Amino acid sequence: MKQPSVELKLPIIPNMELIATQTAEVIARHMHLTEDQAGEISMALIEACINAFEHSKAENNVFIHFLIEEDSLVVKVIDQGIGFDKTKVEIPKIENKIGKDERKRGWGLQLIQELMDSVEFESNSEGTTVTMKKNITK
Amino acid sequence: MSDFIKSTKESNQIVIIETDGYLNNEGGEAISAICYEKMKAGQNKFLINMAATKVVNSIGVSILIEIIEKLQEVDGKIGYYNLAPIVSKTFNIMGLTKYSTVFATEEEAVSGL
Numbered sequence: 001m002k003q004p005s006v007e008l009k010l011p012i013i014p015n016m017e018l019i020a021t022q023t024a025e026v027i028a029r030h031m032h033l034t035e036d037q038a039g040e041i042s043m044a045l046i047e048a049c050i051n052a053f054e055h056s057k058a059e060n061n062v063f064i065h066f067l068i069e070e071d072s073l074v075v076k077v078i079d080q081g082i083g084f085d086k087t088k089v090e091i092p093k094i095e096n097k098i099g100k101d102e103r104k105r106g107w108g109l110q111l112i113q114e115l116m117d118s119v120e121f122e123s124n125s126e127g128t129t130v131t132m133k134k135n136i137t138k
Numbered sequence: 139m140s141d142f143i144k145s146t147k148e149s150n151q152i153v154i155i156e157t158d159g160y161l162n163n164e165g166g167e168a169i170s171a172i173c174y175e176k177m178k179a180g181q182n183k184f185l186i187n188m189a190a191t192k193v194v195n196s197i198g199v200s201i202l203i204e205i206i207e208k209l210q211e212v213d214g215k216i217g218y219y220n221l222a223p224i225v226s227k228t229f230n231i232m233g234l235t236k237y238s239t240v241f242a243t244e245e246e247a248v249s250g251l
Binding site: 014015017018021035036039040042043046047050092093094095097098099104105107108110111114115 | 160162193194195196197199200201203204206207210222223224227228231232233234236237
């Protein structure tokens with residue numbers, strides 16, 4: 001049987017990422033994930049959505065696909081924006097931000113990578129797909 | 139006052155801010171507005187009760203980094219208590235716990251800050 005999936009289409013409006021997290025919470029309960037696992041998925045999802053909303057310069061919608069697998073949850077965040085080069089994104093460190101004239105933001109990718117078990121970025125001038133996977137340990 | 143700010147009070151010369159809801163850019167700015175106003179009045183110790191803030195984003199938390207930076211200029215401190223596990227983990231990843239303190243309870247926070 002094909003594994004179940006859930007798909008969302010979010011307009012680029014402030015705080016729409018919370019719709020994605022509410023869906024993630026329902027899926028997490030369905031999959032009997034722990035509170036920590038559910039929180040990590042929601043936080044990573046928020047950051048991926050914000051990146052898609054703010055940095056992609058996408059004008060239409062952002063698409064979220066949840067793929068419920070036997071031993072993992074895969075979440076894809078897809079935008080049709082301008083794309084980005086991950087190699088040019090610096091790893092943020094608070095020591096480099098406090099007391100210096102550097103912007104305090106720029107933590108999204110770091111958080112996503114720390115909170116999920118694997119993360120893949122596919123990006124070109126027609127859009128970006130972030131694929132995040134959380135392995136299920138029962 | 140912003141809907142995000144549930145209450146403010148003072149205890150032991152510490153300003154305690156209770157938040158309610160999503161800590162995003164607007165929530166962060168609501169906290170910073172109170173902190174900067176109180177700092178102008180001479181206060182330099184702040185605690186944030188985040189019991190009703192279960193969801194944050196990195197933009198809102200980045201505003202807390204700005205507050206930490208401003209507090210360093212006046213030898214001040216900021217701490218947080220009643221954090222959801224994912225909020226605590228986010229603060230750790232972003233390094234806030236190197237420059238500010240997470241407490242379990244208000245009692246521990248007021249005596250420990």
